[in-house]
Amino acid sequence: MSTQDKAKWFKFLILILGGGTIYKLANLKDAFYVPMQEFMGLSHTEIGLLLSANAIIATGLFVVGGVLADRFDTRKLIPLGLLGTGALGLYLATFPPFNSLMIVFCLLAVCADCIYWPALLKAVRGLGDDKEQGRLFGLLEGGRGVIDTLVAFSALGVFIAMGAAEAGLKAAIVFYSVIDIAAGVLTWFLLKGAQPAQATTRKNPAANLMQAVKVPAIWLVSFNVFMVYIVYCGLTYFIPYLKEVYGLPVALVGAYGIINQYMLKILGGPAGGFLADKQFKSPSRYLKWAFLALLPMMAMILLVPKSPGYIYAGMAATLSFAFIVFSMRGVFWAPMGEVGIAAHITGSAFGIGCLIGYAPGMFAYVGYGAILDRFPGPQGYNYVFISMMVLAVIGFVVASRLHRLVRNTAQVAGGEAQAAAG
Structure with missing residues (x-):
């Protein structure tokens, strides 16, 4: 090194x-x-x-x-x-x-x-x-x-x-x-x-922000983060789901919570980064297929029989789903580099991305909670999980458009490089 x-x-x-x-x-x-x-x-x-x-x-x-x-x-x-x-x-x-x-x-x-x-x-x-x-x-x-x-x-x-x-x-x-x-x-x-900010700052802050607002790629990245985050908010309800539906013991509630909130974050982020860079060769491409992978995992959660005898199957299914989501959280900002955001508007781009991407934190929990209050028991959880599946499908569409934009950007850059070499 x-x-x-x-x-x-x-x-x-x-x-x-x-x-x-x-x-x-x-x-x-x-x-x-x-x-x-x-x-x-x-x-x-x-x-x-x-x-x-x-x-x-x-x-x-x-x-x-x-x-x-x-x-x-x-x-x-x-x-x-x-x-x-x-x-x-x-x-x-x-x-x-x-x-x-x-x-x-x-x-x-x-x-x-x-x-x-x-x-x-x-x-x-x-x-x-x-x-x-x-x-x-x-x-x-x-x-x-x-x-x-x-x-x-x-x-x-x-x-x-x-x-x-x-x-x-x-x-x-x-x-x-x-x-x-x-x-x-x-x-x-x-x-x-x-590196000091002066080396990359070419315009005043207001001009940088206005330039960033006009870049479609920034909005696509932001909405992609939005879709990952709104699905991520749903992970909160796996713990009460396992406790209420499967009778998860109090001792296991704590263990499951530590794994779900800490272990998966530690493991999922690096795993997502490795898969995005080494296997898929593109964070946006990885996010697209990861959204799609959530669908069979959630179908498995819905299909596991709702009885205490299947508690470990329920835990395994929910943790597998959560692992994929945490791997997506680990790389959902990486496409900012793929779409070629200019260095002098990077901060503004991330500001817009945070504003849009983290917005579900203000309403997703209220929405999911309202469903559970309106439909107590397994029915409510089924509705929440089906909602997460629908959101994953929308996320797949958004990530697909983002990956298409990334490919087009790469092709344009490659063509310019060839023209310059010629």
């Missing part, structure tokens, strides 16, 4: 460190939902309001974040987002009143989703050529899963060590905050070799 390659992968590891820690505070409910209720005095509705406020602000500011990523050096934006998140966490650990918590969760979205995330995506894209995009984004997703798992379990250990009470929750929040601050400091000092 050359010195240049070593430097590239070192920077990549530093980026993964921040990517696996910055969302822990905004998603405090993942590991500490009940402690938030008991020790912060929050109701289900209040926690829901905090999460909704965070999601709305995040979605509204993704495009702004893309503009910032094109205007300023990502080496400055990335640590700024981490340091800001850490500082907000230290204040969160004081257990402020609910109105202040709303402000904190809104500002967490500003730091993580506006300042940090589009800059991270741009930085990752800049680490490799178009042939490496699937691998890089797949490893980013898998690496974030590893860091996410280690940090989450470490915080849980801190909580338990401090007595699993109010002091423990405050200590866990401080732990998350210190990790973010440390990652921000490391990023600032260890990414000094990154």
Whole structure:
């Protein structure tokens, strides 16, 4: 491995460190939902309001974040987002009143989703050529899963060590905050070799954004992410499905949840990157056929007999489906490199992509939940899973159009190269 390659992968590891820690505070409910209720005095509705406020602000500011990523050096934006998140966490650990918590969760979205995330995506894209995009984004997703798992379990250990009470929750929040601050400091000092924004910025931010808006390929990539993400949201309901329909024991609920939320993220992202780059030779081509592969997997879930004797078959079928989805999540940003987005509008392109692609987070859970409330029991789950199949078909159509555009772009580029050589 050359010195240049070593430097590239070192920077990549530093980026993964921040990517696996910055969302822990905004998603405090993942590991500490009940402690938030008991020790912060929050109701289900209040926690829901905090999460909704965070999601709305995040979605509204993704495009702004893309503009910032094109205007300023990502080496400055990335640590700024981490340091800001850490500082907000230290204040969160004081257990402020609910109105202040709303402000904190809104500002967490500003730091993580506006300042940090589009800059991270741009930085990752800049680490490799178009042939490496699937691998890089797949490893980013898998690496974030590893860091996410280690940090989450470490915080849980801190909580338990401090007595699993109010002091423990405050200590866990401080732990998350210190990790973010440390990652921000490391990023600032260890990414000094990154290419400055001035080298790629040719126009003012508004012009970059308007140019990006007019590129059809960016919208196709964005809607492709949208289709993957809306199917991904449905994975949440596999756990209650197995518990209610198959009588999954409480002990297995925890084990299944760890595998479904952590192990598959760690394994699926790199697997998707490898398949996209090495086997399919194109992330967009892989995504197209992966959407199609979801259909027989979901048919298998629907056909497994609904009785406790088939619980392991149900678990295997749902985990297999989820694995494919996580492999798709690992590479759904990689087509940004395939479609030839100009370097100076990369941040704006990712901002638009995040705005459209992550939008299902605002309504998909409500939609799926409404179906389950309207049709209790196996019938409701069948309707949800059939809806996911229909969405996968739509995703196949979108990904097919995206892959066709990628092929046309490659053919045009090849023709220009031949003409220049001649």
